[in-house]
Amino acid sequence: MLFFAVPQALKRKVERMKIGKPKRILDPYEWLPGYGESRVSFRSVGADVVLEIEYDGADIGTDGAEEIPSLTRELRFKGARSFMKTPFPGDPMFELSGKPDALRLGDLTEFEESEFLERTTEAWRSVSSHAPPLLRHFCILFLSENLAFNVLAEDVILSEALTVD
Incomplete structure (x- = not known):
């Protein structure tokens, strides 16, 4: 019979970072179909992170003969x-304080209280004499793709809908 020792670091309970005061920035279901997104991808463009959200558009034809186009929108985190x-769902890295x-x-949400943001700002101050950038903690959950994105960025911009080629 073989026995393996489990390192102490793995035995400890993972300490979750606290988040609070969620503020709704936008509801993507105002433009997404009820069943959600078809695909989500991300890329970086300079200092920005861009989430590309692909989804089915509305039926353009009145007789139903025309194909439903695929559309895409981008969330650009500046x-x-x-x-x-x-x-x-999965093992959460964050613990929400306040009313669940x-x-x-x-929804695309901003957390006005964020230990993730506080730790990042402290790390900046420990290595730089310059003032840290004014960051915000954004989070969005994609329910069809089963993905969560947490981003520390200065701002976020939603693009107009474009047809996917």
């Missing part, structure tokens, strides 16, 4: 400093 993509019903799943 001046991103940190980015995490995790499975959802204040957070609506699927």
Whole structure:
């Protein structure tokens, strides 16, 4: 019979970073179909992180003979400093303080209280004499793709819908 020792680091409970005061930035289901997105991908463009959200558009034809187009929109996180993509649901890295019903799943949310943001700002100050950038903690959960994105960035911009070629 073989026995393996489990390192102490693995035995400890993972300490989750606290987040609070969620503020809704946008509800993507205002333009996504009820069943959600078809595909989500991300890329970096300079200092920005861009989430590309592909989804089915509305039926343009009145007789139903025309094909439903695929559309895409981008969430561009300007001046991103940190980015995490995790499975959802899964083992959460964050613990919400306050009322759980204040957070609506699927919305792009900003957390006005964020230990993730505080730790990142402290790390900046420990290595730089310059003022840290004014970052915000954004989070969006993609319910069809089962993905969560947490981004520390200066701002976020939603593009207009474009037809996928």
